[in-house]
Amino acid sequence: MTPRSESSNSFLFRLLLFTLLLFAVPAFSSGEEIVLRMQDGAQAEVTNLSWEKDSIQFKTSSGAPDVLPRKQIKTISFRRSYSRKITRSIGLQLTNNDIYFVSDLLLSEERFLAKFENQKLSIPIEYVREVFFDVCITNLKKSAVDPEADDVVILKNQDVVRGELVSFDDDEIHFKTDLGNLKLPRSNSLSIKLNPALAAEIPIGSKYAQLFLKNGSVLSTIADDFDFSKEKLNVELPEIGTLSIRMSDICRIEFWDKRHHLLNRDQPLRSHNEDYFGNITSFNQNRNASGQLLLSGDQLFATGYGVRSQSELIFAIPSNAESFIFSLGLDDRADQNGAVDIHISLDDTEVSSHRLSQTDSHFLEPSALPIHGQKNLKLSVRFGLRGDVGDCVNWCQPYFLLKE
Structure with a gap:
């Protein structure tokens, strides 16, 4: 082997080793400014944030590397604005107050089926408190109507229809009332409030995290169930399944526990x-x-x-x-x-x-x-x-x- 080829192979080996080390620790950001808030209320602006199971590594404002135990961190906040371009969507509020902005929502066999960030979502009906039509983060408004013992459809003219939700698709809401079965145009409906007797809290334990996304969605998950890659965060949502969230779509992560x-x-x-x-x-x-x-x-x-x-x-x-x-x-x-x-x-x-x-x-x-x-x-x-x-x-x- 010639000296030139040995030098070339050595360079390729070092390049390969550097690449492996670069991707060994999943990173949130290379140069983006991030705010860390501690449990005691103190905060720091950092960059180059990366995560391991029990510790968070970053660079301080002076460029010095540092590491903190994850349990000392209360909030990871990315300086990202919420999307104002989304003008029409469907909002699902769950019984634990999580909010999902979705599309292509259907009700089939006692489960809500929808698309969320280009992923399929399947949620048991008993975990959904309210469905909102044609909303976004700035205009989603809690309904003032009490469903009492019935499901409730609130129409755009503020009329209220009480009964039992059977199903709905892109065009119609099928509703069973004392007067018989009704088919209500979805385009005339503001929201559906579900029978509170069905409402069940999604169990998340005493240690959980909340993700705040750019489209206004709020997701709760067990804090230790994060799986990081360089560009995505995979989270396990109780009773729903695993979702893969792009890091660029996350505005803030809040950690909560029994303290x-x-x-x-x-x-x-x-x-x-x-x-x-x-x-x-x-x-x-x-x-x-x-x-x-x-x-x-x-x-x-x-x-x-x-x-x-x-x-x-x-x-x-x-x-x-x-x-x-x-x-x-x-x-x-x-x-x-x-x-x-x-x-x-x-x-x-x-x-x-x-x-x-x-x-x-x-x-x-x-x-x-x-x-x-x-x-x-x-x-x-x-x-x-x-x-x-x-x-x-x-x-x-x-x-x-x-x-x-």
Whole structure:
């Protein structure tokens, strides 16, 4: 063998070895800026994020490599905006409040069949709470109609048809009522709410993760059931199966376990909400004040409370809570309406205040307030200097971090 061929073979061997090492650890991103938020509320901007089962590797803003145990990470946030191009889709809300924006939805043999990100989806009917037609992330709105003991079809003219959902296809909804079997044009329908007697929570255990996708979908999965490749994330969804999600379609990953006590698990101890004229109003749980998905700071949130000025919500603090963590913002769809003062109190002692305005600071990144044995938490929203009557304030994913 000549020296030239030996040199060539050596170069090819080194190239092959480098390629194998490059793909040995699945990576989220090569140079994209990513925000890591820790369990204690601290955050860091990183790049070159890669993942192994128990640790997350990355480069800091200075370019230095670093590694952290996965259990210290609360959120992985990619700086990606939600897609505004999707104007018509079908929304499925599951009984665990997950949301899937799908196409080609059919009901067959007690299962919803649909296409989701070019994959086939099959969901048992008892895990679906509501079906929305012709919606997207910005206009999906929770129905105010109570299904009571029946399935309910809500028409575009706001008429309500009660009965039993039999099936539907691209053109018609087959519905059994006291007056006989009806065939309702799908083009005239807003949504279908299913019999709550069928509703069953999808089991996800005490340690799970939520994926927030660019199309507005929210998926929950067991946190340890992730399977990474360089460009895709394969997740196992209980009772549904395995889905392959492109990394470029993920806006945020949230990790949850038994240390996190979400406020939406409990109703407030007390609440008082009234408008500018003194009329009593109400708040919405897991929706904004208009009943739409919580969307603030160009981020979608699965849980929280939507209110308008003036509002006061009081919650009991768990005895083993060490901090209260929350995001806060004016709703992204509120246009220029909104100039509010925010006050947070522990046992009637104010510990934090903020001013939000659509023309200035309209979103507050996650903050952590220490708790030292206090019993009550009060969240107040008051009119700002302009006294806007159209403000829409979202308490986004508020939770208590519990002591280990």
